[in-house]
Amino acid sequence: MMTRNIYIFAIICILFSGCKTAHDLSYFDSITEYDAGIIPGSDYEIKILPEDELLITVTSEVPSATAQFNQPMFNPILRSNLQDLAGSTQSISSSTSNISGSSRIPTYIVDKNGDIDFPSLGEIHVAGMTTQQIAKFIKEKASATVKDPIVKVALVNFKVNVLGEVAEPQTINVTTEKFSIFDAISTCGDLSEYGKRDNLIVIRENEDGTHTYQRLNLHDTTIFSSPYYYLKQNDIVYVEPNNIKQDNSKYNQNNSFKLSTISTIVSAASVIASLVIALTVK
Incomplete structure (x- = not known):
């Protein structure tokens, strides 16, 4: 009877464990009552920081x-071709500023004072x-001597580092200013x-x-209304391992230590046995 109760208890634990795992692997569990x-949401606004790299064309x-x-190396014909390929200067990535040879488009590095x-x-x-604010400012200044100037400003070193429990941890080179956690x-x-x-x-x-x-x-x-929902340049996203992963890691480490210890003891015993045999033979 006791054995049967143990089996029933084990089955219940497995069922509850399975339900918990399914819950942990899902997203947006707070949407439960309605179909729609x-x-x-939250506002997103990328603001320039020292050491940022900007591509600015007028x-x-x-x-x-x-x-x-x-800048002297700027080639307006090349810029026009790049804009046609990219579709929008907001989506020009850092590769835009690294065209090989003399066609490289110069960029501006923001100094430590933010200038x-x-x-x-x-x-x-x-x-x-x-x-957008930078483009507006430069356009206003240029309008004093140029009729209807067009100013485009793009952040070209927007990157995000994702670490931890994801399929492919990596540094992401972002090609748009609107980039969310998802x-x-x-x-x-x-x-x-x-x-x-x-x-x-x-x-x-x-x-x-x-x-x-x-x-x-x-x-x-409520994650959608968080100011951290939309990521910014140099953000670090870290996904922590759950208890199962941590327990497995500890188990593997303990087993590795035990195997290492046993191997050392066996090796030492083998050496001692060999010495004893050698002395006995003599």
């Missing part, structure tokens, strides 16, 4: 009129501004079955060099 609805119907606002040295306009403080997860091939879906950590770099962090729960739809 509205989920509040053009107009008369290319010679805007030449003074572009760039721009042709004809001199030093411009861009840290804390968006790419975009990062999808790029990395989703979380592994051992990843904690209720406790992702996003670490963010601030303009003053400090870092802040936020824990996100993929089960809860």
Whole structure:
């Protein structure tokens, strides 16, 4: 009778364990009551930081009129071709600034004070501004001497590091300013079955060099309204391993230690046995 009760108890534990695993592997569990609805979102706004790399081009119907606002190596014909391929300067990646040979388009590196040295306009403080704000500022200045200038600004070193329990941990070179936590997860091939879906950590770099962090729960739809839902340049996303992965790791480490210890003891015993035999024979 006792044996039968043990079997029943074991089956119940397995069933409960299975339900918990299914829950842990799912997303958006807070959507349970309705088939459709509205989920509040969050604003996204990428602001420029020191050491960011910017691609800035100024053009107009008369290319010679805007030449003074572009670096000497700038080639407006090449820029036009790149824009046609990319579709939008917001989607120009860092590879745009690394065209081989003399066709390389120069970029601007924001210094530690948050400034760039721009042709004809001199030093411009861009840290804390968006790419749209920078473009508007330069356009207003250029309009004093150029009719209807077109200014395009793109952040070309937008990258996100994803670590931990995902299928493919990697550094993602982002090609758009609107990039969410789920975009990062999808790029990395989703979380592994051992990843904690209720406790992702996003670490963010601030303009003053400090870092802040936020824990996100993929089960809860309130994640869409989090200021950390849309990622920013240099964000680090870490997916913690769940208890099963940690227990397996400890088990494997303990077994490895035990095997190593046993191997050492066996080797030592073998050496001692060989010495005893050698002495006995003599």
